[in-house]
Amino acid sequence: MAIEFLKGHGTENDFVLLPDPSGGLELTPGRIAALCDRQRGLGADGVLRVIRAEALGIASEGEWFMDYHNADGSVAEMCGNGMRVFARYLVESGLESGPEFVVGSRAGDRRVAVRPDGSVTVWMGPAAITGASVAIVDGRSFSGVAVNVGNPHLVSIVDDDVAELDLHAEPRYDTDFFPEGVNLEFVNPVGEGALRMRVHERGVGETRSCGTGTVAAVAAALHLAGTDTGESTVDIPGGRVTVGLQRGDATLTGPAEFVARGQLRDDWWTRHG
Numbered sequence: 295m296a297i298e299f300l301k302g303h304g305t306e307n308d309f310v311l312l313p314d315p316s317g318g319l320e321l322t323p324g325r326i327a328a329l330c331d332r333q334r335g336l337g338a339d340g341v342l343r344v345i346r347a348e349a350l351g352i353a354s355e356g357e358w359f360m361d362y363h364n365a366d367g368s369v370a371e372m373c374g375n376g377m378r379v380f381a382r383y384l385v386e387s388g389l390e391s392g393p394e395f396v397v398g399s400r401a402g403d404r405r406v407a408v409r410p411d412g413s414v415t416v417w418m419g420p421a422a423i424t425g426a427s428v429a430i431v432d433g434r435s436f437s438g439v440a441v442n443v444g445n446p447h448l449v450s451i452v453d454d455d456v457a458e459l460d461l462h463a464e465p466r467y468d469t470d471f472f473p474e475g476v477n478l479e480f481v482n483p484v485g486e487g488a489l490r491m492r493v494h495e496r497g498v499g500e501t502r503s504c505g506t507g508t509v510a511a512v513a514a515a516l517h518l519a520g521t522d523t524g525e526s527t528v529d530i531p532g533g534r535v536t537v538g539l540q541r542g543d544a545t546l547t548g549p550a551e552f553v554a555r556g557q558l559r560d561d562w563w564t565r566h567g
C-alpha cells in the first residue's frame with residue numbers, strides 16, 4: 295500500500311499532509327512524531343490528515359475534516375496556518391471547487407476562501423479573552439493575556455525586542471491555569487495596526503509562525519486597548535499575515551504553499567507503527 299504525502303507550509307509553519315479520505319491509515323503518535331522529525335522523517339511542525347468528517351463520525355457542514363496533530367504526536371483543536379494549507383490542497387486536488395467552503399476541525403467548522411494567488415482567508419471564530427497569567431523566560435516574568443482561539447494561548451506584549459528572547463526551552467507557565475498546556479506568544483507593537491511576534495507552540499517548540507497565535511496576539515493587543523474590533527498585520531519569522539477582529543470574531547489571511555509530493559516507503563511506515 296503506497297501512502298501519498300504532500301509537504302507544505304503557511305508562513306513557514308510546515309506540515310505533512312496525508313490524504314486519507316476514508317480513514318484507512320493507522321496514524322499513531324509514534325508515526326506522527328517520526329514523520330515530523332527533521333532527521334529520521336520528512337520534518338514538519340505538524341501533520342494534517344485529509345479525511346471525510348463522516349469517516350470520523352463528526353458532524354460538520356463541510357465534507358472534509360482537518361485532522362491536525364502536533365509534531366510530538368499530540369492532538370490540538372485548531373491550526374490556523376494548517377487550515378490555509380489544507381484549504382488550498384482541497385481546491386488544487388479538485389476535492390472542493392472553491393473559492394469558499396467549510397472545513398471541519400476539532401474547534402468546530404471553519405469557513406475558508408482560497409484565492410487564485412494562493413492566499414487563503416480563514417474565518418477563525420471567536421477569540422475569547424479568558425483571563426491573565428504569566429510566562430517565565432530565562433527566569434524573567436512576563437505578564438500575559440490568556441486567549442482561547444479554539445486552542446489555548448498566552449500573549450505577552452513585551453518591551454524587550456522579541457528577537458532577543460531565548461525561546462529554545464519551553465517558557466514556564468501556570469499549569470493550574472493551563473492544565474492542557476498552552477501556546478506562548480511574545481509580541482512587540484511596531485506601529486498602528488502592526489505587530490511583530492515570536493511563538494513557542496505547545497507540542498512543537500518554537501515555530502516560525504502560528505496562525506491561531508497571531509489571532510490571539512491581535513485579540514490581546516486590542517483587548518489591552520479596550521476594544522474587540524480592529525485589524526493588524528502580524529510579522530512572524532516566517533512572513534506576514536493579516537488578522538481582522540469584528541466584535542471578537544476573527545479572520546486570518548495569509549499564504550499557503552506546497553513544496554513537494556511523494557510516497558512514503560511501506561517498510562518505513564511499518565517500522566514506525
Ligand SMILES: N[C@@H](CCC[C@H](N)C(=O)O)C(=O)O
Nearest residue numbers: 370373374375445504505506
Ligand atoms: N501552528 C498552529 C497551531 C497548532 C496547534 C498548537 N501547537 C496547539 O497545540 O494548540 C497554528 O497555525 O495555529
